[in-house]
Amino acid sequence: MCRVLTSPGARYRRDSHHVRTPVAARSRPSRGIIAFLRTLQGPTTRRRCTEVRAHDPERRLGAAELGTGLGRRATLVQFSTAFCQPCRATRRTLSDVAGMVDGVAHIEIDAEERLALVRELGIRTTPTVLVLDSAGRVVTQASGAPRKADVIAALGRAV
Incomplete structure (x- = not known):
């Protein structure tokens, strides 16, 4: 009714x-x-969605903070967690780009294990990708799963 x-x-x-x-x-x-x-x-x-933020130009990250050495031309630093599904796709994207561009290294950091560094850099979500130049300065910080074209464009600013 x-x-x-x-x-x-x-x-x-x-x-x-x-x-x-x-x-x-x-x-x-x-x-x-x-x-x-x-x-x-x-x-x-x-x-x-991917949120791209500018970062402090004076801030440098080195082998002591990252656990391994930097790339000769640039470094892609990925902060991820074990159960993060977009982190897996981001890992594949960054590995592909690092393999395509000579002198670019890809470093993946577990955010849960390196909580002090995560807090120091102001990382709130995973995956978060930092693009570093050859001196270790943070050129770009992006939250969310980036597209391959976005990563290549960010590398263009770092190299």
Whole structure:
């Protein structure tokens, strides 16, 4: 059984049970449904977004902080965690780019094991990628899974 909704000035349409209901009431989902759908959409959208931030030009990272030596021309530093699904795709992308460009190294750091460095650099999400020049200066910091073209463009600024 349908409920009759009335409001002043509403346009009505007859449904199959010959009950007049406002057209606007039939076509809009409830606010609860919209909020629920937005929460489902949030993680999917967040995974695809990449936030690029400029970094302190005086800050340098070396072998002591990273655990291994820097690349001859540039270094791609990835902060990730064990259960981060976008981190796996980021690892493949950065490895491909490091293999394509001579003198570029890819270093992956577990954010849980190096928490002091993560806090010092202000890293809030994984994956986070730092692009370092040959001297270890942070040129670009990007949060989220980057595309290969974005990584190559960031390397262009570092080299």
